[in-house]
Ligand SMILES: Nc1ncnc2c1ncn2[C@@H]1O[C@H](COP(=O)(O)OP(=O)(O)OP(=O)(O)O)[C@@H](O)[C@H]1O
């Protein structure tokens with residue numbers, strides 16, 4: 001059974017709360033605060049119940065553009081919450097532990113990006129994770145652990161799976177709600193159509209295989225960099241610029257996408273055209289017009305029309321990842337159109353950090369459930385088990 005905040009004696013307790021506030025960034029800070037807003041209920045409840053709330057979170061991946069401190073996140077949370085929010089530029093050092101010890105009841109402290117520490121970017125089993133430096137050093141300063149980071153629950157990293165071995169642990173309100181909705185997806189109306197876009201090529205190929213093998217998906221529509229990977233796997237010569245974007249993420253995933261096309265090609269839909277930027281304009285190219293020197297940044301209107309036909313008959317539409325570089329208005333078209341078609345399905349689920357940002361930016365509404373998780377939601381929908389959830393279950 002997974003315990004929730006209803007089971008936690010919060011008064012005066014130092015509660016470590018793992019959140020997922022991994023967000024798109026802009027030069028001057030956060031580009032979108034949807035993931036921070038999602039945790040407001042959990043954090044306000046704990047602060048109102050006089051807990052000393054200690055936040056643990058990651059931002060970006062080592063070496064990536066969005067790998068940064070959590071200073072801007074703390075400042076934004078301070079605006080979003082009634083409680084006072086402090087920031088500490090360490091995660092488990094004596095400085096961090098002293099700040100936890102000094103924290104007032106009803107206040108929040110954001111510790112530094114957990115991925116600044118190399119152990120956090122490795123996968124562990126729960127017992128080993130409990131012995132990592134981060135967990136072994138920080139746990140004694142805490143009385144309880146709450147995991148509200150549904151969106152990262154598919155990762156077996158120390159801050160996600162290590163604390164339950166050392167502290168009484170609970171699911172936060174976001175985690176509770178997500179498990180409620182996504183745990184019952186096998187009851188959802190058929191046919192089920194999965195739309196896989198975005199940048200996480202390896203994860204998406206794995207998801208496509210799983211839902212196809214298990215008969216959970218009647219159709220898989222590919223878009224974004226994921227779509228480009230499937231086009232390459234199908235032998236389409238997109239051009240060196242597009243191929244580089246895909247191969248930078250995973251050349252191996254293209255091979256696996258090819259294997260999947262061999263087995264399930266009749267149920268996997270590939271883009272029929274792509275959009276590139278040429279002299280500052282959007283130009284749509286049919287596959288026959290490729291290769292192109294410019295990278296494919298969006299799906300084109302023929303793809304949108306073909307995918308809309310499939311989505312029109314969907315009982316359930318499950319979406320992850322944008323169809324293109326929606327942050328640039330020239331390439332927002334595919335995402336806007338595809339999401340609007342999906343939102344019209346009888347039951348529609350959409351997930352992902354950038355996806356949530358896209359919904360807000362493009363003003364798209366009407367989904368039955370907007371999950372905070374992208375990869376996590378898809379893994380939950382397909383395998384039903386998430387490492388960080390399994391360790392909460394006792
Ligand atoms: N054709 C493309 N070329 C380059 N970037 C693309 C393309 N299509 C989509 N993207 C980028 O993919 C990014 C989002 O992908 P991602 O897989 O991270 O989605 P997500 O919704 O955040 O899912 P998750 O929660 O798993 O992170 C966006 O920044 C978008 O610009």
Ligand SMILES: O=C(O)[C@H](O)COP(=O)(O)O
Nearest residue numbers: 020022151152353374375
């Ligand atoms: O955005 C996400 O999907 C989660 O925050 C997990 O991030 P990751 O894919 O870098 O582990």
